[in-house]
Amino acid sequence: MIWFKSGASARKRSTTAALTMASVVALGLAILAPAAHAAGTTIRAVMHSGLRVLDPIITTAHITRNHGYMIYDTLLSMDSNYKPQPQMAEYKVSDDGLTYTLTLREGLLWHDGTPVTAEDCVASLKRWAQRDTGGQMMMDVTESLTAADARTIVLKLKQPFAPVLDMLAKPSSVVPFMMPKKVAETPSTESITDQTGSGPFKFVKGEFQPGVKVVYEKFDKYIPRKEPPSWTAGGKVVKVDRVEWINMPDAQTALNALGSGEIDYMEAPPVDLLPMAEGNRDLRKFIWNPLGSQTMGRMNFLYPPFDNVKIRRAAMLAMNQEDVLSALIGNPDYYKICASMYGCGVPLETNAGAPPSLTLKGDPKAAQALLKEAGYDGTPVVILQPTDVITTAAQPVVAAQALRAAGFKVVLQPMDWQTLVTRRASQAPIAEGGWHMFFTNWIGAEVWTPLVNPMMNARGKKGGFFGWMDDPEIEAMRVSFAAAKTLEEQKAIAAKIQQRAYDDVAYVPLGTYIIPALYRTSLSGLLQGPAPLFWNVKKAN
Numbered sequence: 001m002i003w004f005k006s007g008a009s010a011r012k013r014s015t016t017a018a019l020t021m022a023s024v025v026a027l028g029l030a031i032l033a034p035a036a037h038a039a040g041t042t043i044r045a046v047m048h049s050g051l052r053v054l055d056p057i058i059t060t061a062h063i064t065r066n067h068g069y070m071i072y073d074t075l076l077s078m079d080s081n082y083k084p085q086p087q088m089a090e091y092k093v094s095d096d097g098l099t100y101t102l103t104l105r106e107g108l109l110w111h112d113g114t115p116v117t118a119e120d121c122v123a124s125l126k127r128w129a130q131r132d133t134g135g136q137m138m139m140d141v142t143e144s145l146t147a148a149d150a151r152t153i154v155l156k157l158k159q160p161f162a163p164v165l166d167m168l169a170k171p172s173s174v175v176p177f178m179m180p181k182k183v184a185e186t187p188s189t190e191s192i193t194d195q196t197g198s199g200p201f202k203f204v205k206g207e208f209q210p211g212v213k214v215v216y217e218k219f220d221k222y223i224p225r226k227e228p229p230s231w232t233a234g235g236k237v238v239k240v241d242r243v244e245w246i247n248m249p250d251a252q253t254a255l256n257a258l259g260s261g262e263i264d265y266m267e268a269p270p271v272d273l274l275p276m277a278e279g280n281r282d283l284r285k286f287i288w289n290p291l292g293s294q295t296m297g298r299m300n301f302l303y304p305p306f307d308n309v310k311i312r313r314a315a316m317l318a319m320n321q322e323d324v325l326s327a328l329i330g331n332p333d334y335y336k337i338c339a340s341m342y343g344c345g346v347p348l349e350t351n352a353g354a355p356p357s358l359t360l361k362g363d364p365k366a367a368q369a370l371l372k373e374a375g376y377d378g379t380p381v382v383i384l385q386p387t388d389v390i391t392t393a394a395q396p397v398v399a400a401q402a403l404r405a406a407g408f409k410v411v412l413q414p415m416d417w418q419t420l421v422t423r424r425a426s427q428a429p430i431a432e433g434g435w436h437m438f439f440t441n442w443i444g445a446e447v448w449t450p451l452v453n454p455m456m457n458a459r460g461k462k463g464g465f466f467g468w469m470d471d472p473e474i475e476a477m478r479v480s481f482a483a484a485k486t487l488e489e490q491k492a493i494a495a496k497i498q499q500r501a502y503d504d505v506a507y508v509p510l511g512t513y514i515i516p517a518l519y520r521t522s523l524s525g526l527l528q529g530p531a532p533l534f535w536n537v538k539k540a541n
Helices: 021-041 062-071 118-131 133-140 164-169 251-260 271-278 309-318 321-328 364-374 390-405 417-423 472-483 487-504
Strands: 042-046 076-078 084-086 089-093 099-104 142-149 152-157 201-203 213-218 242-246 283-286 293-299 381-386 410-415 437-443 508-513 517-520
Touching: 042 251, 062 201, 062 213, 062 417, 076 164, 084 089, 084 164, 089 164, 099 118, 099 164, 118 133, 118 142, 118 152, 133 142, 133 164, 133 472, 251 271, 251 517, 271 283, 293 321, 293 390, 309 364, 309 390, 309 487, 321 390, 321 508, 381 390, 381 417, 390 410, 390 437, 410 417, 472 487
Parallel strands: 042 242, 381 410, 381 437
Antiparallel strands: 076 084, 089 099, 099 152, 142 152, 201 213, 213 242, 283 517, 293 437, 293 508
């Protein structure tokens, strides 16, 4: 599912810089200067966001997940055919499907030099499963999860749960990253403070500037698998000494730095700037995420007005995908109208339950009528508005305009993305720092089934995703989906789940898009995957 057309002209769209050009240039030069000593073996990348939240279990923020892939490893991984493969551990499944035995590879070490043990991994899995929608379902049917010895993890189920291997290999979000026991025993409601992993890179704490710069160094004692790399599976062979993530909120400044060789990689350039890169023979485009990304809006089910399903439906009727995608991406070669909550071009794709207005031009008159019927009292809708990430900046503005046209009162609250991902976790009332609506994006592999799609988690305030939808009917259908034995059965159940999710307005899917990364030709070996991956990448001197 790739819609990218090289050489396509992009429509111009306005962007708002979080910093003035002069201050960004000064900041960029200050950040770049200290790393000159490692120029030949250092990859400098401008990612889609600055990094502040370092715990990849407590948040689904992509920049934190990307950080996780740098320093942590997983028991199983998923290859490019979307099949689970051994990573830290080999596995065996009993004939009755009730016992999973995972044996750690020999020689695995944490970054502090201590051995990785089964007890570490058991603690990590338990913490992960408290936050992950599929992990929660797996633990619902788990009899025990124990360490049989230093290298053996045993998962015993009360009843078969076919997706176990898929859950342990899931690429996003939340990834079951392994951490030392002392770290993994941190309550899942609190952020970890220790960044010790066992992955191919080490986090350089002394050079971390939250929201500005992150530095990773090669972990020389990491033992890669011998298989070729494939998505997040196979050998994670690090071929550089350092990787630096440098935050440049102004995209034009970042593109200039890429063109001059001050940086090597730009994860998410604005589509309207891509034609400028096409004329530079030292730059190339790279689609690391061929499934694309789904953008969406999520409402808070806990407080008025969105505790009323009719008002949620009115908000959905007011919005439409074309307006959002046109503002977000601009060039239709890079986006697609898609009403399927599982994404388009995947086995479970379906339009079940989708209101026609969503994929057309919205229906503000119907929204107005439903809003009146629901008794909307004029409660201002607080929308969190990130201003520093191009892939989330347009949606709140477009949605606010659509909601106002339907009769809603709307308040946009500007903030940076890392503040938003912290704020959205709050269940506090609106007057105490709560919120009504936020917008985010998911890669295709995060939404392609009702088990992994965080928005389908309907467990409410206890274990649900931000917004806290509480719908036992959806939860029951998700259990049925997990037990389905054929793809046809899964499709039928997935369609029913989506029908119910649209009825309840679990969230508002706002279409699918692809933004290719840009990189200098001095880099080679880039891998496709669920995240920008930096192992296997070489940099020529």
